[in-house]
Amino acid sequence: MKNVEFDIAIVGAGCIGSSIGYEIARRGYRNSVIIDNGRKHLSATASSGGMLRVFHENIEHLQLALNNFALLKKYQDRGLIQEKNQPNGHLYFFNSRRFPHYAANFQKMESAGYAFEILTSSTGRTKFPQFHWNDDEWAVYEPLGTHLSPTGFSNDLLSASQKSGLTILDNFEVDRICHFRGQYKIFSQTSGIMAKTVILAGGARLLPYITNLGIAHSLKSQRLTVYQAEKKNEFLILPNYFDRETLDFARLGPGRHLILGQPESKRIKEKYWTGEFTKISAEDCYSPNRMGYAGFLMGQPRMMIATGWGGTAFKFSLEIGQRIGRALENGQNERSLLHA
Numbered sequence: 001m002k003n004v005e006f007d008i009a010i011v012g013a014g015c016i017g018s019s020i021g022y023e024i025a026r027r028g029y030r031n032s033v034i035i036d037n038g039r040k041h042l043s044a045t046a047s048s049g050g051m052l053r054v055f056h057e058n059i060e061h062l063q064l065a066l067n068n069f070a071l072l073k074k075y076q077d078r079g080l081i082q083e084k085n086q087p088n089g090h091l092y093f094f095n096s097r098r099f100p101h102y103a104a105n106f107q108k109m110e111s112a113g114y115a116f117e118i119l120t121s122s123t124g125r126t127k128f129p130q131f132h133w134n135d136d137e138w139a140v141y142e143p144l145g146t147h148l149s150p151t152g153f154s155n156d157l158l159s160a161s162q163k164s165g166l167t168i169l170d171n172f173e174v175d176r177i178c179h180f181r182g183q184y185k186i187f188s189q190t191s192g193i194m195a196k197t198v199i200l201a202g203g204a205r206l207l208p209y210i211t212n213l214g215i216a217h218s219l220k221s222q223r224l225t226v227y228q229a230e231k232k233n234e235f236l237i238l239p240n241y242f243d244r245e246t247l248d249f250a251r252l253g254p255g256r257h258l259i260l261g262q263p264e265s266k267r268i269k270e271k272y273w274t275g276e277f278t279k280i281s282a283e284d285c286y287s288p289n290r291m292g293y294a295g296f297l298m299g300q301p302r303m304m305i306a307t308g309w310g311g312t313a314f315k316f317s318l319e320i321g322q323r324i325g326r327a328l329e330n331g332q333n334e335r336s337l338l339h340a
């Protein structure tokens with residue numbers, strides 16, 4: 001493929017890129033392409049536990065998750081996302097002293113009509129005796145908390161977008177992007193394409209390499225270490241912050257078998273795991289504050305960026321796609337989402 005011209009090129013077909021692709025196709029942008037290097041099996045989306053919940057300490061994240069929940073339901077009802085949620089509940093534990101800090105968060109969930117319950121240590125012990133509840137430990141219980149397969153989710157969005165005219169270009173490793181006659185030229189080793197607008201959705205892992213692509217930017221990122229752990233005969237890849245929530249993400253809870261804290265701390269509550277935790281690689285990375293980036297890149301006309309981030313952005317992806325779509329149409333940053 002040489003010098004083919006597109007209006008919009010999305011780099012990266014993880015859950016964020018495919019949500020943006022769908023949003024762009026839905027908005028009627030016909031001449032667009034989504035590019036991936038063909039290593040989707042190594043992406044954050046492929047490793048993700050696909051956990052969906054709404055409560056977040058950061059109220060902006062809570063709003064993202066709430067909007068995302070509504071969009072997901074709409075797309076599932078239409079048959080666009082084929083997999084159905086099987087609500088299995090979700091608990092988010094917090095120190096009881098923090099309760100007043102979350103008043104506005106709970107208010108938002110209540111106004112949206114989203115079901116939740118605050119469990120004190122004593123109501124929690126009655127309802128979920130399988131967990132160890134410290135006296136100062138409370139939790140937000142979300143009965144609709146659930147998970148989906150992030151890979152199935154992305155594939156459903158990609159095939160719907162393809163039907164609406166989005167071109168999918170696989171096995172295309174973007175290794176340089178430059179300005180060319182008022183457009184962008186996107187190179188791989190063997191070919192190049194042109195695009196008027198570029199949306200970088202190559203995941204947080206792409207952030208450190210943006211300069212190598214020829215783009216001046218001021219974003220920094222850190223590597224996220226992941227561990228391989230053995231459960232019975234099954235190997236699981238988990239991020240380095242093992243906690244109840246993460247285990248829930250990884251579809252292991254809520255149940256009797258819990259690991260609290262970092263693997264080094266050996267705070268394993270139940271002997272369910274065999275072997276040692278092996279530090280294997282960094283398949284994902286995250287921005288300095290573990291937050292995502294979405295919006296226009298400063299100094300780059302018609303170039304946008306949208307990254308998911310460590311541990312927590314599958315559940316925002318449809319909403320990020322929608323916000324990028326709106327920002328693209330308005331030609332403006334969605335202030336609230338930039339460095340969300």
Ligand SMILES: Cc1cc2nc3c(=O)[nH]c(=O)nc-3n(C[C@H](O)[C@H](O)[C@H](O)COP(=O)(O)OP(=O)(O)OC[C@H]3O[C@@H](n4cnc5c(N)ncnc54)[C@H](O)[C@@H]3O)c2cc1C
Pocket residue numbers: 011012013014015016017035036037038039040041043044045046047048049050051052150172173174175201202203204205206226237238239248249250284306307308309310311312313314315316
């Ligand atoms: C272990 C783990 C568990 C998680 N659990 C949850 C969870 O339970 N719930 C939740 O909400 N979030 C979770 N997350 C976070 C969430 O999965 C990520 O935030 C999200 O998947 C990031 O999506 P993305 O599309 O931005 O990036 P990615 O999924 O990494 O996708 C980027 C794509 O771009 C491609 N690409 C990169 N560079 C190039 C290039 N130069 N040229 C062409 N293509 C390129 C990659 O191959 C990849 O396919 C978890 C993350 C991890 C790592």
